[in-house]
Amino acid sequence: MLDIRLIREQPDQVKAGLASLGADPALVDQLLSLDEDRRRTEGEVSEMRARRNSGSKEIGKARDNEQREAMKSEMRALGDEISAGEARLKQAEADQQTLLLDIPNLPLAGVPVGADDRENIVVRNVGEPRVFDFTPKPHWELGAALGILDIERGTKISGSRFYVLKGAGAALQRALIAFMLDLHVRKHGYTEIYPPAVVKEQCLVGTGNLPKFGDNLYRDIEDDLWLIPTAEVPVTNLHREEILDGAQLPIKYVAYSPCFRREQMSAGRDVRGIKRGHQFDKVEMVKFVTPETSEAELAALVDNAEDVCRELGLAHRVIQMCTGDLSFVAAVKYDVELWAPACGDNGGEWLEVSSCSCFTDYQARRAGIRYRPAPGVKPEFVHTLNGSGLALPRTLIGVIENYQNEDGSITVPEPLRGYMGGMEKIG
C-alpha cells in the first residue's frame, strides 16, 4: 500500500499518478479525510489513556480509603469514555486501512503513460522466429497425436481448463522445471525455495491479491486457507513482519510451484490448448532489495527470465507495460513473450511467459518487510521484485511448436536432454 505520509504531503502527485493508471484520483481526498479523523480520534484516546494511567498510579499511592474510592469511581467513568473512544478509533483505523488496501501502487517516473495494452512498448526482439518449410501445427494437435497431451481427459476428471500431460509430455515439463531451477540457482545465484501451495489470508493481503482480487482465488473454507495463484505469494511472505539485515540484501529466491487460478471468464478460441488453465506450474523468481538498487535488479531479473529463452533457443521479445496496463501492485513491469508459431488466429502468437515487476515498497509496506541499512539505523521498507522464470505451460507450448518437425515429432532442445535421460526426439 501507499505511504499515508506521502498521500498527506504530496496529494497532488499521488492524484496524478492514480489518474495515469486510470484509477480515481478522488480516492486521495477520501483517504485524507479518513486520516484526519483517525488522527484526531487517536489524539483524544491517547490523552484519556494518559489521564487514566496517571490517575491509577495515584490510587496505588493513596492512603485514605474514602479518597481512594472517590478516585476509583472517577477513573471508572473515564474508563467508559475510553472504551467508547477506542471503539471509534478502531473503526477509524479499519476504514482507513480498507481504503488504503484498495489503492493501487503508483507508477515510477520513467513508465510510459498510456491507456491500455495498445500503448505498451516493445523494448527489444531477441532471436528470429523460426521459418517453417511446412505448415506448423498447434501444440494441441501435436500433443494429442503424440499422446503427450490429453485435454479431453483433463476436462473429464476436473472440468474445463484442465489437462493431462502424459509420458514424454509430462517428462518434458519436468525437464523444463529442473532446467530452469538449475539455471537460476547455478548461473544467476538464486536460492531455491520449495514453498507451501496453500497460504493464510494475510499472505495474500501482503502481496496485494486480497482484498481486491479474491474472486480469482481458490479457497478452503474449512481451514480458512487459500491456494496460491503464484509462488510469489508464499515466497514474498517468507520475510513478512521481519527486519532484515541490510548487509544480506539483495536476497534472491527462485521457487517452483503449482499455481491455481479460477479465471472465471468463459472458454473461447483464444484459450485453445494449454495456454490458460486453472492449474499450472511456474518457476518464480523473487527478490528483496534496497530501494537504490531496485531498478538495476529489475533489469537483471528480466535478463534472467530471458536467459531461459536464450538457452532454449526460443525467439522472444520484451514489452514494457504502459501506466494503464500495469498490475495493481507494480510500479514498473516488463513482460517476456515468446513466439508460438501455430497459436492464435493467423499463424503465430506472442505468448506471455514472464511478467517481471518492481513493486517498490508497496508490497513491503503491506507485508511489513523491512531492513536495517546499518546497525543502529532505523528500519526501512525493502523493495520487492518478482518475475516468472518461466511459466511452464506456455514455455512448453513454445518448445513443442518451435521444435516440431514435419513428421509431427518434436526435437528435444539440447539443454533439456540431460534431464530426459538423453532423449533427443519425442515421437
Add this chain to the structure above:
RNA sequence: GGAGAGAUGGCUGAGUGGUCGAAAGCGGCCGCCUGCUAAGCGGUUGUAGGGGUGUUAAGCCCUUACCCCGGGUUCGAAUCCCGGUCUCUCCGCCA
C-alpha cells in the same frame, strides 16, 4: 485426533496485580585502555502511532500502544479468567 507442558526484547532468561517497556547475562553500537589480537573498563542499545519543536532534515521533548493473538475482570494486567493460534513431549494415524 487425544493427554500434558509452554510462548517475555536480536538471543538466553527473570518477573503472579501498581514502583515493569520489562532484571540479569549474551550479542550489537559508541568511547576508553592495551605493540597487534584476545581480554578489560564506561556508556548505550526494541517496534509502531499521535502531538510538540526544528527547514515537511537530523536531533530533542511529551504521550499512547505492543511481554503469541482476541476477548473479559479491575481504578490499574506481562502477571488473574475465557477463547484461539503456534511450539515441544507422549500416544494414535499416516507418505
